[in-house]
Amino acid sequence: MMDEELVRRVMAEVMRRIHQTSDETTADNAPAPPRSSVMAIFTGGTIGMEEGLAALKELQEDDCNLTVVLSRAAEKIVTAERVRKHLGDAVTVLTPESPYPGKALRQADLVIVPVLTQNTMAKLAHTLSDTLPTTLIMQSLMLGKPVVAAENAADPRDSWRAGLAMDKAPIVLVRAFQENLRKVRDFGVNLTDVRNLGREARRALERSKATAGEEAAPRAASPAKRNLVDAEKIKAVALSGGRVYSVAPGDLITPLARDTARDYGVEIIRANT
Template identity: 30%
Template sequence: MDIEELIKSIAIEVLSKMKRRVLLFITGGSVNIKEVFIALRENSMIQYSIVMSDAALNVIPKEYIESIDGKLINEKSEMTKEISKADLIVIPVLTRNTLSKISNGISDNLVTLGISEAIMMNKKIVAVKDSFDPNNSVNIYLGYTRNKAYNEMLLKYLKVLEDMGIEFVNAEQLKDKINDFFNFNIETKKNNKVVKKIFSGVLTLEDILCIEGKLEELCIKKGTTISPLALDYVSNNKIKICYVEEKE
């Protein structure tokens, strides 16, 4: 093995260890799922494991699942291990059926059992509510929100799960919620100014994350070495790179 192949293999191993572990529980909803899966696949620093209901296997397009390059889990024992190891639990598609079951303590399939176990382990859980939310514009358009009592029942179940620690977001908020949880976003709430930074020497991910404000452009002196993690971050956040000449 030559030196370049050795460096590449080491970098791959380091990157795999640095990736954050996210466990997905996916049910058979269809509202805004394209937007959801675009958000899930946009960060290469995340390693996904996936548990799907039977309905999800029939409803969610296969190419959506393949696009996030996750490991499918079909066994209870393996699922429990993944729940323990996961840095974050995400329910990107949550149907009315599954919402009702887990809020009432019903665990009758791998997904409902896994979510219940994650709640009991007090894991951080983020759930996308679009598929069941009576205030969602798609559900309103389809006519699924005309019964006030039924809407109130769904919102009551949402409140039950919120009290258990589950955080609910809309599909459009999912990407930022995940990035915020892992500190992937470089824009701070205290300082929203746009900044331009010039680097030389060795540029690491830590250097970028220490910058206050929204970094839109990296100016790098020729000869600067960019670490693999920093390069991934720049790519994922669409940060422009420009190269500048070293002044005499």
């Protein structure tokens, strides 16, 4: 006859292992938080390049899935080797010789330009899409995706340019560069100092997720029709000379729309119920 104490111990161990397996299965089946997809586009400049790579590393540490695109000049100046040195060998690096990354662009939650050169800025300001970077950036804007770019290499008055004695351009040329910056900003590109690039990228991702959630809310809520006020509606009012945008009591205003209203000086007024 088996000892009762031995039986008790065996049963206790069996139950312990059953519970352990159950806990591990539950943990394995728990849905992982969604990863954000970011497309980073490098043009052929050096001003702010290392800081731009550091910002991408921060996003990678935030569990963002990165796809890095190098222009023809960036292949030589930035190089795929340097990108992988900062971001790891597993990161996807594309060049003009790679197949066009249309699918990666459509899946991207954010497009980030760590180095925006004056040449690329000028092409964008005149809506030219004759290079891989300009094509991707213009398509990003047309798809309504947030685009954040470091303006240091494109700004004729940037302090780094002054340190390199590259700020001696005649005033008429400086004004032309600054006008290009203004146009690109008006197209919807968030231009920022490269030292703030990581922070602005995270803000853009947060706004993008919030907007997606708000856009889904009316479909899951009441059947009553509710208007969604997005950034494009605010911008359309501003470009037509308007300074006030009236919304109905039930209308939803996206965070990006509020930011755009502030940037363009448009006051959002909600009608009384």
